[in-house]
Amino acid sequence: MADFFQLVVDCREPSSMVTFWQPLLGYDVPSPPAPHETWRSWYLSVGVPAEEIEGDGTDRLVPPDGRGVALWFQPVPEPKLIKNRLHLDLRVTGGRTEPRQRRRAAIQTAVDEVLDRGGALIRWTEDEPADHVAALMADPEGNEFCLV
Template sequence: MGTVKQFQVTFDCAEPERVARFWCEVLGYVVPPPPEGFASWADFERTLPEEEHGKAFACVDPTGVGPRLFFQRVPEGKVAKNRLHLDVRVGTGLVGEERLAVLESECARLLELGATRVRLLVADGYNESCLVMQDVEGNEFCLD
């Protein structure tokens, strides 16, 4: 049996820092400190060639438990549904109206951050309700 390995989740996007900061707010993640010797990421970026500016950004779980999220600029735009998405677990253990209230409350908060509400998937006797949403660049995720 193989050993469990650390992993990061990588997003292709047009504006890495914008998308990373959105996900920091969604998940309570933080921007990691800049490399040693630099007061900020902007200071570090000024040492890079111009074509490297804004190319990538990351955020991390401050507790060290969740995976690192990495955002990299790509030239092409999003053209299809994600094959992979994040489920943001805000309603774990809740059912019915109580679950819906928590999902709607978090949805309202994320709309203010620039997210888009796509649709509510209502409980079907097997799965509990969840809300399908999109981040600031249209990447799908669920409030679950």
């Protein structure tokens, strides 16, 4: 079986997606393979046409401790048109060990950060009997994710 996997996100502007997601996830932007100084240089060296490389070619994030799922923002020509079939849940609270109102306040703080970074709030979900609260968000290209 695989000894490595990554989550691939189709997008129009990979470097913008890296800039949006990096602080939210606390991930690192990896250096390109030596001896290349930029990902663009590396992509050109492996035969990717220059017109297919956006900016300096930065298009990926990796977990800082090497544990977790790497993300690659794959450039595609078409915009996102329908709801994601897969999305990330970002836990920004202590979970159900905290009172629901405290969780909502923590999620609101994260919502404000996402909005400041160019994301959008799609809707709040609150289910008092299930003790659940979450915010459904979208990144700048419309990919959905939840703050829980």
